[in-house]
Amino acid sequence: MASDRPGWYVISLRPQGGHAALRAAAARRGAKLLALSPWRLQARDDKAARAGLRAALACEREVFTSPAAVRCAAGLAPLRRQRGQAWIAVGDGAAAALLRAGIDAVVVPARKDSEGLLALPELQALRGVRVGLVTAPGGRGLLAPALAKRGAQVHRADVYQRVPLPPSPRALQALRRLRAPACLALSSGEALATVLAQLPAAEKAKLLRFPVAAASERLAAQARESGFARVCVAAGPQPAQLAKAAAQALDAAG
Known part of the structure; x- marks a missing residue:
């Protein structure tokens, strides 16, 4: 089970200051959170x-x-x-x-x-x-x-x-250094488009290599169109549902 792996990550695209619920859901499955906030409210x-x-x-x-x-x-x-x-x-x-x-x-x-x-x-x-x-x-x-x-x-x-936010140097460094298994939790198509447009080429290419747990079929289709190769659909957009799907996606990837 991915939840038994030490040090795996859920990548969050939630607004600045809005990661707490997904962070807690990820922690219950043994994961840490990497936050890539596309904007503040x-x-x-x-x-x-x-x-x-x-x-x-x-x-x-x-x-x-x-x-x-x-x-x-x-x-x-x-x-x-x-x-x-x-x-x-x-x-x-x-x-x-x-x-x-x-x-x-x-x-x-x-x-x-x-x-x-x-x-x-x-x-x-x-x-x-x-x-x-x-x-x-x-x-x-x-x-x-x-x-x-x-x-x-x-x-x-x-x-x-x-209000759009450029990727913070700390977030970019965390993404560059990330070597552990990770899965992107996707609940907003606008957030995905904003982040992909803002990331430098190398960091964007790295993000596209991770699997995606999408909150809906519509978002899964957008992720595939954006270049993600491994996409699964969660039972819904709630943090617990996304964290569960992320764990399952990493299990499927071996």
Whole structure:
């Protein structure tokens, strides 16, 4: 088992300061974490963000794509349920943040990603229904077009933004020196594209040699198109699911 190997690594592409859950999940399987953060998250407090949020919070469906979306929205306006609204969170972290903000009933998909969210009954019959999408530019680009295709009137509120970060010298050195077995945990296509575009040629070539544990078939396809040869699909995007798939990927590689 990979979990019995000393010193194997999970490579994380999460935002700066957002690696704790994956680090803990990796540690439970005997792995260390190598963090390659593509960006940091920054709250928006401007006229466009406030106007977008007002429109989004007046909708029949409220969709929050991350804990950061909840925190930043709550910093701009009180979050209050109106009659007939359904409040929906992509994952458990966003749902917990909504509960802390005073929303007492939150719908969460069984599969904590865009595909799972789009499978929810609350997001099926949407012709003429207003959907507030509280998020950041980029990110879950699948959601808005899919909701609009179902007839929804999508009101998007970008309440935070991703500020790109160049790879830190420490992270590049860690990647160059990495000799232990390692697997890339992939839960964001935008993060993967950003990191690959920023890495120097030698470090990019090295990263592409590692196996990938992707959170979905869509992300697995992107990883293959990006040049990764060994790609497996995790049961979902949760840190424990990604860490388990990473261990299994290294077991399969021998």
